[in-house]
Amino acid sequence: MSQDLLEVPAGTTPEREAVMRAVGQAPAPEWVIVTRGLKREYDMGGEIVRALRGVDLAVKRNEYVAIMGPSGSGKSTLMNIVGCLDTPNDGEYWLNGQLVSEMKDDALARVRNKEIGFVFQTFNLLPRATALANVELPLVYAGVPAAERKRRAMEALEKVQLGQRVHHRPNELSGGQRQRVAIARALVNDPSILLADEPTGNLDSNTSEEIMRVFEHLADTGQTVIMVTHEPDIASHARRVVVLRDGRIASDETKAQFVARIGAGQHAH
């Protein structure tokens, strides 16, 4: 077996492979996200921690991708780079045909504001602001006038069934409600991609199911979604499953392939 074949993750398609290998070339418009040889290292006082060792990933519009893998495999690191919250040490990152890995601060801020909706495990709401004010925040930085801001924030909150609690502060809301506020905030600027890093990690199983239904509904209505999760149950909501191991992509399969491969054993316990 050649070195090349070893690097092709199980299950990936020739179409994706072609896009990922066209180093230096802007991908076609239907590809929302393309990363090529993405690397991220941390210098921990002399010891180099390699969180990402060359990740090639291509995501098309309207896809719903779950990212899995053991703890420490680099899932969050990858999501943060894709969400423009962090910058890679090496490799290319194309978002909607723009080379994000070369962007300066202001351009990055614009991308975070307009193209990306990020949902965190720990919600990351501003504690002193109401649900409405939290959802309005991306619109404030987009320069949307106050009246329209309010209208659009209300709309987003209604989409996640929170229209009744817009004037509550985060500490007056349940975990599930907080995560709905965070989802509304991620969606309010109509991003081209919705990223979620273990969005149900801090929630009980019932609430998790609710939140997953929200994501599923969004995916059904055409929103591109990438979600990190530990739970195969939750991953099985997605239509494509990417598994990371040691900072590399170990497999990249359809949901059916993924379930067929490990589903039976995993569902047993």
Place this chain on the structure above:
Amino acid sequence: MPFFEAVRLALQTIRVQKLKSFFTLLGVMIGVMFLIAVVSIVEGMSDYVENDFAAKIIGTNTFDVSRIPSFVSNADEAQWRAWQRRPRLFDPDYETVRAALPGDFRMARVNQNFLPATVPGLRPRSVQAVSTDATYFDIKKFGLTTGRAFTQQEVATGARVVVIGSEVASYYYEGLDPVGRELRIAGLPYTVIGVIEEQGSVFGFSMDRLAIAPVTTPLTRAINPRGDIDAITVQAGNRELITEGMELTREALRGFRRLGPSDDDTFSLTTSSAALSFFDGLKSKLVLFGTALPAIGLVVGALVIMNIMLVAVSERTREIGVRKALGARRRDIIAQFLVEASTLSIIGAMIGAGCGVGLAKLIAAVTPLPASVAPWSLVAALIVGAGVGITAGIYPASRAARLDPIAALRQE
């Protein structure tokens, strides 16, 4: 982010973080308060010197002829020795000056010193004894509340009469009419013939402890044992004549003292404007000292604000991370922190300005120091206060704004 949005956000944060805001306010407030108070007092003093003091001490449109300049702001030892070598002024010098000047100049020989004065049954007290000519009363524009001034006739005959200040009158003749009574100065008796109306004080120094007798009385030798004259005060009819009068005086005295063209003057001519420039020098020292103090206060205030902002930034690193993750640019974060810092410090500066005016008024009321609040000092204090806040806010704000969103979010 629009400016209005930033101000609204700042006010909201200030309301929530009351303690932090309070200390920031306090820092700026104290600095600005002292700045205003000190500037007001310095300003009040110089108003006073310009309007009252010069006229009271020197007289209007006058110059003094004396051995040593009347106001010395800085002179080295060599200069002093040179002055000490000059001949003293005596009556012939006075006659020379008098002969040289036209009739519309008034002049008076003036000697003064503090001497003990007594009346039987009272403890002696020191008074400001002056021996002079009758014209002195006109030059000084002294009004009398009772009695009269002495005449040049009495000066010619050496009459043992004295005109006293209001404080002298009330101390020695409490409840009595002083006129016709006796006052012993330096051991010799003089008859009181008049009382000068109240003159007030200059820098807390009373101008009403006067006892003025003719220059021909023994009081002159009590003041100057050699019998010389401290100064000849000359008053010109108007301001324009002062220079001319000084030139005539200089020529006459140089001739009388046989000075060659290359010799220096052996006397000094001092105008009230010289006195004013002396006080200008004093004022600039006061301003320097007076602004150094509150400047230290402001620097301390700035450090307090900067520290508070730094703490605020690390406390709020997560918030900054969230905002950056949602699309805040570096300048949005800087604007947020700057507006916050300057809103606080402008409010602090305004409160401080109010307190400063109050403090200046209070000092003026309980001490002899005058105070006058200059409008420019209020404006300056507000600008300085805001400037301090902005300067102190810039460092932590730019530090916060440089953070990577994920680095900021990861901090607990």
